[in-house]
Every structure is written in structure tokens, then in C-alpha cells.
Amino acid sequence: MGFVHGxxxxxxxxxxxxxxxxxxxxxxxxLEVVYDYEGIRKVLTKEKILSRPQNLWRYKELLPIDGExxxxxxxxxxxxxxxxxxxxxxxxxxxxxKDDTVTHPTLSFKDRVVAVALTKAREFGFDTxxxxxxxxxxxxxxxxxxxxxxxxFIFIPASLEHSKIIASLVYEPNLIxxxxxxxxxxxxxxxxxxxxxxxxxxxxxxxxxAEGSKTQGYEIAEQLGWKTPDAVVVPSASGSxxxxxxxxxxxxxxxxxxxxxxxxxxxxxxTGCSPIVAAIKAGVDVIKPVKPDTIAKSxxxxxxxxxxxxTQVVRExxxxxxxxxDREIIDAIKLLAKTEGIFAETAGGVTxxxxxxxxxxxxxxxxxxxxxxxxxxxxxxxxxxxxxxxxPYHIQPNLKSFEETLKxxxxx
Amino acid sequence: MAVKVKIPVPxxxxxxxxxxxxxxxxxxxxxxxxxxxxxxxxxERISEGGKLRRFVNIYVNEEDVRFLKNxxxxxxxxxxxxxxxxxxxxxxxxxxxxxxxx
Numbered sequence: 001m002g003f004v005h006g007x008x009x010x011x012x013x014x015x016x017x018x019x020x021x022x023x024x025x026x027x028x029x030x031l032e033v034v035y036d037y038e039g040i041r042k043v044l045t046k047e048k049i050l051s052r053p054q055n056l057w058r059y060k061e062l063l064p065i066d067g068e069x070x071x072x073x074x075x076x077x078x079x080x081x082x083x084x085x086x087x088x089x090x091x092x093x094x095x096x097x098k099d100d101t102v103t104h105p106t107l108s109f110k111d112r113v114v115a116v117a118l119t120k121a122r123e124f125g126f127d128t129x130x131x132x133x134x135x136x137x138x139x140x141x142x143x144x145x146x147x148x149x150x151x152x153f154i155f156i157p158a159s160l161e162h163s164k165i166i167a168s169l170v171y172e173p174n175l176i177x178x179x180x181x182x183x184x185x186x187x188x189x190x191x192x193x194x195x196x197x198x199x200x201x202x203x204x205x206x207x208x209x210a211e212g213s214k215t216q217g218y219e220i221a222e223q224l225g226w227k228t229p230d231a232v233v234v235p236s237a238s239g240s241x242x243x244x245x246x247x248x249x250x251x252x253x254x255x256x257x258x259x260x261x262x263x264x265x266x267x268x269x270x271t272g273c274s275p276i277v278a279a280i281k282a283g284v285d286v287i288k289p290v291k292p293d294t295i296a297k298s299x300x301x302x303x304x305x306x307x308x309x310x311t312q313v314v315r316e317x318x319x320x321x322x323x324x325x326d327r328e329i330i331d332a333i334k335l336l337a338k339t340e341g342i343f344a345e346t347a348g349g350v351t352x353x354x355x356x357x358x359x360x361x362x363x364x365x366x367x368x369x370x371x372x373x374x375x376x377x378x379x380x381x382x383x384x385x386x387x388x389x390x391x392p393y394h395i396q397p398n399l400k401s402f403e404e405t406l407k408x409x410x411x412x
Numbered sequence: 413m414a415v416k417v418k419i420p421v422p423x424x425x426x427x428x429x430x431x432x433x434x435x436x437x438x439x440x441x442x443x444x445x446x447x448x449x450x451x452x453x454x455x456e457r458i459s460e461g462g463k464l465r466r467f468v469n470i471y472v473n474e475e476d477v478r479f480l481k482n483x484x485x486x487x488x489x490x491x492x493x494x495x496x497x498x499x500x501x502x503x504x505x506x507x508x509x510x511x512x513x514x
Contacts, residue, residue: 011466025422026457028467028497286478308466 002066003040007031007207010309018064020124020204030305031207033064041255046226055104056112056215062251063215064208065119071144072115074104076215080223080371086339090356094369096229097336098220100376101344106143106167107377108136108298108345109216109241114144114201116212121199127151128198132189134182135164135298136345136376141201142171153198155185161383183302210306213241217248220371221258228252228263230368231319233355235347235375236267236276237299239310245373246313265313266363267321268354270294270329270346276307277321280314287311295326295384296346298376320363324353330388332356333378343378351375415443415487418494426454435493440470441483443493458495459483469496 007016011029022031044061052058056076057069079099087095100109114137121129128151131141138154145152152173156165157180168175178185193200201209221228228249234242246265252258269277272294275287287307292300304310314321324332329349336352337343344352351372358364378385393409395401414434419427427433428451435443441462448455458468463483470477471494477485487493 012460023497024467027460027465028422029465030467288479 003036003061004064004066005034005036008034020121020126020199022204022206033207033211035062035064035251037251037254044255044257046257049222056115056212056219059215059218062218062248062255063116064211065116066123069115069119070122071118071148072104072111075111075115076103077219078103080220081340081342083340083372086336086352089335089339090352091359091366092364092370093367096220096224096369096371097340097342098216098371098373099342100216101342101348101374101378105147106136106139107380108140109213109373109375110136110140111144112215113209113212114140117141117199117201117205117209118144118148118150120208121150121201121205122148124199126197126199128153128196130189130192130198130200131155131202132182132186132200133202134160134300135167135380137202138164138168138175139171139380142168142173142175145173146171153192155189155192157182157185163383164380167380182300210240210244213244214248214251216241216373217245218252220245221249221252224369224371226258228258228261229371230262231264231266231358231364231370232373233266233268233351233358233364233370234373235296235299235351236269236304236310236321237301237347238304239267239276239306239308241373241375242267243306243309243313246317263317264319264364264368265317266319266354266358267310267314268351269321269323270296270299270350271323271325272296273300273302274321274323275302276304276310277323279307279311280321285311294329294346295381296329296350297381298345298347299350320358320361322354322357322361322363324350324357328353328356330385333385334388336374337378342374344374345376345378345381346384347376348372348374348378413489415489416492417443417447418492420495420497422497423454423457423495426457427451435487437488437491438486439483440464440472440477440485440487440493443487444483467498469498470494471496 009024009029010032012027040061049058054077081097081099083095083097103111129145130153131137132155154173155176158177193203199205253261273292275290279287289303292302332353333349393405395405417433417435436446444455444458
């Protein structure tokens, strides 16, 4: 198998052979994987996909690997949850949650991209994998890398919360805590990647890694019965996930697995870090970098690498963007939990709160079949809602004390 | 006194190995076109059809020209122009970092 032609610059179109490279040597644009869609169309049928195990590799012909997958064999194929209670409250007829809070094994959509990145890293012959991260990606590379027997170098800002550090350390990677902010960590990693022969998943493996995000889109279409929704709301950090969901829908149409494609793509960001949504709202192509200040730390990229392309997808699809305050994020996390029983991390709060604004603003219509991409688990960012939840009822260990409290509860 | 132009490592080969060259006062695009006459091949790496390439950042005295007047930004003698490839996913320039932290 293997349907990859090569790599191509998204800007100037120059073509390159398949290699762990990510920047056009000529114009410095990002490289993207090019596929033989005619070849894929001939071999990849709905029947073939349906016959395979329920993980992201059921779409392997559309992923940039040459052999069989070797990482993330149980990742992906998360539930698409019909959310009728939430739909009624926010004013929609048909709403679904794409629930990546339960992605195997580290509970965020990063397991999708890392599954592809590490499979590719092994094909390239790397024995060491690495990343710069503030959380979800660090956990995922640490875990998948451990299972795959890779040496792992995980670079994080030293100031990260203790719980996030523990959730990486348990897999025993080489965790490098850098005295600096995320931008400085990222810059250091670019230099390290130039000097050491390591697979930095979000640097020199990025063209392959990013393709893993497409599987979220394939799954949405399959789970809706081989059609795409009217509206998809996607949380945006670098902007990559949003562009890859759009790409996945276009690919499914191109290879004949879906008919029409009339989906509008919407970008969701926190107001404290909204360079992509700001550009969408202003109707401009230029992304103005910002200094992030939001509780949605997993989305806090002030200078988003795929920001320009995200604005183009939103424009091409007829979507829009919305940004929300920390208070709105917390309220939305709680709303999703108490209506649908799904505890999302802060990015999920951003997505739902933005969707509510987009509905109120008339950008998403009441009869639009809508999907919210919920990309990570709330257990990872519990500190964000400390002090904003209800309180437990404190009682003595006897029936009388319990019944006094029960009376109060019933009187509420 | 001319305009100081800092050349990034990947383009130094086209600038006879120099990390800094002198440019002429005027708009950024005219400065680039003039550099291309002295250092053939340099211009097309930075701009195309009179527009700056999307993944090449240019700073005038540490200010990103995207927030000035882009390729029409005017530079004068004594100004410092930095050409910095914006490498996807990573930020190489201390100046970009400064921009982000402002």
C-alpha cells in the first residue's frame, strides 16, 4: 500500500520527495502531503472501511504511511454523541458532540496525530521522538512513544502545572523543563531539531503528523451515515485541526464516499488568544500575533502556524468565527457536563460557548445539523473550574445527619 | 549611511555569504529589487509579483512590516531591515518573540 506521491509547498507548489522535512527550501512555505486520489478511489470503499476495526487506521489509505500502522492501534473512532438536551437549550434541532475526550490512550485528539507521526517516524528509521508542548501533546508523545519503545524528549515550559507534569512523567520520558514561556520552548526546539536526528512530531514530522487530524472528519462523516454536517465548530490553536477537517470532507467527496459537501466550518477561540477569529471578523488574511491570556491554555498559541489557512477554509466554506471569555468557557464546560454527561477540558468550553454565540448571531441556523468538536478531557484541566463548581454536602456519619441534609436538598 | 539589511542563514549563499548587506532607502519592495540586481536570485526568494512571500517576515527596526505598510513600507538611511523566514510551528527570531510578548 501507500498512496503518497510526495510533499508539496502550499505556497509556491514546489514538490519534494517524502522525507522528514517541513519547510519549502525556496519560499519557506509549509509542506503538505500529496496523495494519489485516483488510486485511493479504486481501493477504498465504504464496505472495506466498515469491515475494519473501529480505530483511526480504518482510513489508512488516506494517511501518509507506506506500510502498516505501528502506533496508536486503538486510537480514534470516538463516539459521535447525539446531544438532544443540549440542543434544546442552545436552540438547535440536531446537535452532535464528536467526543474526543475519550481518545485512547491519553484522552485528547492529539492521540490521532501522534499515532500517525510515530508510525511515520518509525518508517523513517528514527529511534527518538520529541515535541514541544504545554500538555496534551506531551502526554500523547510520552505514552505512544513508551509503547513503541522510542527514546523520548519532551520539552515543556518549567512553569507548567504540577498535574500536567505528572501526567507526562508517569510514562518516564526525558522531560525537559525549560526556563521560559511556550514561545521560547518552541524556538529552542526548532534549533534542537536542526541539530539532532530526532523526530520532532510538530516540527520536522509536521506534514505527516497534521494529517492525523483528518481522521476526526472521516469519522464524523461515517457516523452520520456518510454525509457531512451543515455546520462544524472547531477549537483553534494553530488552526491545523480546522483545516484538516475541511480537507477530510473534500477528500471523501473526491474519492466518492460522500455526495454533496455543503458544510460550513466555524472557528472557536478564547478572547484572550483569538488571532484567527480576529482576522475572520475583520475580513483580512493577515494574522496579527498576540500574547495569550486565557484559561484555555491548550489553545494559547499567539502566533498560529496555520492561521492563514484556517481563515481561508472559513471563507471558502461560508463559515465564521467567534471568541469567548474565561467566564463563558467555564459556564460552557459546566453546561456540557450537566446536560450530556461529558466533561471537556477548557478547549471544549471554548467550542460550546462559541457555538452558542454563533447560533445567537444567526451564523448557525436552528435547523443546521451541527457537530461540536470536543477535543480533550476535563480531568486534565480541573484547576480551571476550581471554585466554580457546586459544593459537596458535608455530614456526620449517621443517618440523622444525612436525613437533615436530604431535607435541605429536597427543599431546594 | 545606507539601510542595514540582515540576511538569514538560508539566503546567505545568494548574498556572497554575507549576513548583513547594505540597501537603498525607499520602499521595501524597491530595496528588495535593488538587492536582487546586486545579488541575483535573492529577490524571488523574498517576494513574488511585487508582494512579499507569506512565510517571509520582514522587520524594520524590529517592527513587523505587516503592521506597517507591507512591501510599501518606506525605510530611510540608518534603518535596520531584518529578513526572517517564518518557519511553520516554530519561531526562530528573537524579534518575533518580542512581538509576541508585547
